[in-house]
Amino acid sequence: MGQEHQRLIRKLETIARLTDADRQAFNGLPLRIRAFEADTDLVRDGDKPSECCLLVEGLACRYKLLGHGGRQIMSFHVPGEIPDLQSLHLRVMDHSLGTLTRGVAAYIPHEAVGRITERSASVTAVLWRESLIDAAIFREWLAGIGRRTAHQRVAHLICEFFLRMRPLGLTRDGTMDLPITQAEFGDALGLSTVHVNRVLQDLRAEELITYKGGQLRIDDLARIQRLADFDPTYLHLLPDALEPDAFRPEGLASR
Amino acid sequence: MGQEHQRLIRKLETIARLTDADRQAFNGLPLRIRAFEADTDLVRDGDKPSECCLLVEGLACRYKLLGHGGRQIMSFHVPGEIPDLQSLHLRVMDHSLGTLTRGVAAYIPHEAVGRITERSASVTAVLWRESLIDAAIFREWLAGIGRRTAHQRVAHLICEFFLRMRPLGLTRDGTMDLPITQAEFGDALGLSTVHVNRVLQDLRAEELITYKGGQLRIDDLARIQRLADFDPTYLHLLPDALEPDAFRPEGLASR
DNA sequence: CGTGTTATTGACCAACATCAAACTTAGTGG
DNA sequence: CCACTAAGTTTGATGTTGGTCAATAACACG
Numbered sequence: 001m002g003q004e005h006q007r008l009i010r011k012l013e014t015i016a017r018l019t020d021a022d023r024q025a026f027n028g029l030p031l032r033i034r035a036f037e038a039d040t041d042l043v044r045d046g047d048k049p050s051e052c053c054l055l056v057e058g059l060a061c062r063y064k065l066l067g068h069g070g071r072q073i074m075s076f077h078v079p080g081e082i083p084d085l086q087s088l089h090l091r092v093m094d095h096s097l098g099t100l101t102r103g104v105a106a107y108i109p110h111e112a113v114g115r116i117t118e119r120s121a122s123v124t125a126v127l128w129r130e131s132l133i134d135a136a137i138f139r140e141w142l143a144g145i146g147r148r149t150a151h152q153r154v155a156h157l158i159c160e161f162f163l164r165m166r167p168l169g170l171t172r173d174g175t176m177d178l179p180i181t182q183a184e185f186g187d188a189l190g191l192s193t194v195h196v197n198r199v200l201q202d203l204r205a206e207e208l209i210t211y212k213g214g215q216l217r218i219d220d221l222a223r224i225q226r227l228a229d230f231d232p233t234y235l236h237l238l239p240d241a242l243e244p245d246a247f248r249p250e251g252l253a254s255r
Numbered sequence: 256m257g258q259e260h261q262r263l264i265r266k267l268e269t270i271a272r273l274t275d276a277d278r279q280a281f282n283g284l285p286l287r288i289r290a291f292e293a294d295t296d297l298v299r300d301g302d303k304p305s306e307c308c309l310l311v312e313g314l315a316c317r318y319k320l321l322g323h324g325g326r327q328i329m330s331f332h333v334p335g336e337i338p339d340l341q342s343l344h345l346r347v348m349d350h351s352l353g354t355l356t357r358g359v360a361a362y363i364p365h366e367a368v369g370r371i372t373e374r375s376a377s378v379t380a381v382l383w384r385e386s387l388i389d390a391a392i393f394r395e396w397l398a399g400i401g402r403r404t405a406h407q408r409v410a411h412l413i414c415e416f417f418l419r420m421r422p423l424g425l426t427r428d429g430t431m432d433l434p435i436t437q438a439e440f441g442d443a444l445g446l447s448t449v450h451v452n453r454v455l456q457d458l459r460a461e462e463l464i465t466y467k468g469g470q471l472r473i474d475d476l477a478r479i480q481r482l483a484d485f486d487p488t489y490l491h492l493l494p495d496a497l498e499p500d501a502f503r504p505e506g507l508a509s510r
Numbered sequence: 511c512g513t514g515t516t517a518t519t520g521a522c523c524a525a526c527a528t529c530a531a532a533c534t535t536a537g538t539g540g
Numbered sequence: 541c542c543a544c545t546a547a548g549t550t551t552g553a554t555g556t557t558g559g560t561c562a563a564t565a566a567c568a569c570g
Contacts, residue, residue: 046488064394067484070402074394086391089384094391094489121373128383129344135390136341136349138397139319139329145400146445147325150526181548190401192527197550213535229322233301234349405558436516447559452518468567 004031004056004106011080014167014241015133016126025116025123031106036099042084043097049087051107055079058103059179063187064095073188075137076100076180078165085131088113101179133236140234145190148229153189154199155228158209162218163232167241174221179214259286259311259361266335269422269496270388271381280371280378286361291354297339298352304342306362310334313358314434318442319350328443330392331355331435333420340386343368356434388491395489400445403484408444409454410483413464417473418487422496429476434469 005027012018012026031054036042042053042060060077062084074095077083083097088110117124137160144153165176182196189196203209208224210217218224232242260282267273267281286309291297297308297315315332317339329350332338338352343365372379392415399408420431437451444451458464463479465472473479487497 062394064398066398066402072398072401074397086387089380089387090391090491092488092491094491095394117379118376124372124379124383125344128379128386131383131387131390132341132344135386135393136345138390138393139317139350142329142393142397142400143319143321143327145397146327146442147321183548187401193548194528194550195526198526201550233347236345236347236349437518438516448516449518449560450558453558456518 002031004033004054004104005029007056007080008054008082011078011168012126012130014237016129017238018126019122021120022123022126025120029108029112029116031108033104033106035104036102038099038101040099041096042099042105043087043093045093045096047093048091049084049093049110051109052082052087052113053084053097054082054106054108056104056106059100060097060103061100061184061188062095062097071187072190073184074141075134076161076188078168078170079103080168082108082130085127085134100184129236136234136236141188150189150191150195150199151202152228153191154185154196155203155208155224156230157185157189158203158216158218159221159225159228159230159232160235161216162221163235163237163242166244167237174218176216177214178211178216257286259288259309259359260284262311262335263309263337266333266423267381267385269492271384272493273381274377276375277378277381280375284363284367284371286363288359288361290359291357293354293356295354296351297354297360298342298348300348300351302348303346304339304348304365306364307337307342307368308339308352309337309361309363311359311361314355315352315358316355316439316443317350317352326442327445328439329396330389331416331443333423333425334358335423337363337385340382340389355439384491391489391491396443405444405446405450405454406457407483408446409440409451410458410463410479411485412440412444413458413471413473414476414480414483414485414487415490416471417476418490418492418497421499422492429473431471432469433466433471 009018009023009026018026032051033056036058043049045064055077057079060083061073062075062077063071063073065071075083084093087093113127117127140160144156148156161178162171162174162176165171170176182200183193185191186193186196191199200209200211203224204211208218208220208227210219224230263284264273264278264281273281287306288311291313298304300319310332312334315338316328317330317332318326318328320326330338339348342348368382372382395411395415399411403411416433417426417429417431420426425431437455438448440446441448441451446454455464455466458479459466463473463475463482465474479485
């Protein structure tokens with residue numbers, strides 16, 4: 001019933017229409033709140049968690065460490081998401097969940113999630129859909145890393161961040177908080193830090209973005225989308241959530 | 256109740272334990288059978304399918320066409336899988352499903368799948384798990400394309416094929432049918448055809464594999480796994496299905 | 511046999527990696 | 541409020557993996 005549940009519900013409302021009963025079910029989930037620092041592992045590769053982790057404040061990512069010392073970030077997560085929802089049905093973690101900034105997490109016992117899904121097919125459908133969108137984003141990243149240039153990849157990721165954060169009220173106009181290092185960008189995009197740096201400079205020089213102090217402004221959305229070959233279909237957002245302004249619910253506002 | 260249902264059930268048995276009731280539910284699914292040629296789209300980017308597609312015979316893949324003429328293959332599929340299961344909860348396709356060889360598909364109405372999932376939480380759990388493993392494979396590919404060398408990527412994909420096909424009885428000893436062109440390998444791994452060719456030659460020269468006429472034999476599984484940095488955890492196979500020989504059910508046998 | 515697809519080879523090239531150093535910024539403690 | 545430090549960013553020089561182009565060789569199939 002607190003802010004934490006609202007975060008979750010607001011996020012789910014961007015991808016599915018919830019009934020009152022659905023909202024009640026989510027509201028009833030027991031949460032164990034915990035604050036975290038930046039660069040903390042919330043769940044680790046090989047773990048067999050008995051709870052999921054709702055991100056309430058801050059940024060997180062899922063990543064794998066590879067044999068020869070490399071790291072691949074496979075997803076970024078914003079407040080309201082449950083990055084390790086898959087652990088509900090996959091007992092052992094095949095990757096880690098780590099934080100990028102300080103923030104707040106809320107742990108939900110698997111058992112509690114299992115209870116509301118068994119009780120309601122529509123709650124199940126919403127969460128299943130959420131996990132399928134997660135997979136859709138992996139597919140898009142796969143296509144990007146496999147076949148797009150470095151410039152397109154960076155631009156694409158920026159577009160994605162923006163479209164995901166906007167319906168959650170985490171942007172003001174074209175600006176969002178994105179306190180992510182260039183090394184992290186690189187680990188997500190399969191690029192070196194140095195190259196990310198050069199690409200970002202090019203995007204700035206092209207007057208597509210302004211980026212400093214962890215604040216990113218998109219100066220020309222249409223053009224950066226075109227450069228990135230960005231089509232938001234894969235995010236499977238509801239029409240409301242895709243529109244710039246149609247979606248401005250009260251609370252947790254963008255201010 | 257036909258061979259087609261058995262394919263599905265056998266595949267699901269590699270990732271989850273089914274109850275008799277589960278098997279019955281799957282057996283009761285209505286199927287519309289259809290043969291297909293190689294290089295046919297079964298479902299296309301942008302479609303809004305009202306049925307899922309069970310692969311009964313042959314090989315298929317999911318892919319995206321990118322703006323500048325590139326293609327990224329995001330997954331390969333073997334008989335018994337439902338490559339577009341996600342369409343159950345994501346109305347519009349964000350990629351295409353195409354065949355690589357001739358074969359047979361069986362279409363299942365979403366409505367029928369919805370019926371058995373609403374009726375049984377355990378059926379739902381199995382299918383949900385299946386879709387989560389799908390996502391886990393995307394993650395692994397992401398890590399590979401992002402951070403592994405071309406040699407590792409090719410080796411990794413070969414290991415994955417082998418471990419996925421073996422529990423389905425699609426291998427004999429170290430050999431499997433893999434009638435895939437080098438261009439397709441490249442589109443899956445983010446490499447050019449030419450480079451795939453050179454890497455395959457290296458693997459042959461290293462006596463890791465034998466590959467001709469669409470037949471691939473793994474000559475040294477341990478060594479190729481090491482080279483690929485391959486850890487099968489991400490496939491989330493049941494212990495039975497991971498063991499070389501513990502899992503040899505009758506029927507549909509490897510002959 | 512002929513014809514189209516697939517595999518192979520060679521020459522050349524570009525995007526991006528690596529290495530190393532300098533510079534900036536944000537915190538931190540005095 | 542300033543010096544100090546560590547983290548992050550930027551720059552330059554150089555190297556390498558893997559791409560591109562183009563031609564040839566092997567097959568597969570009707």
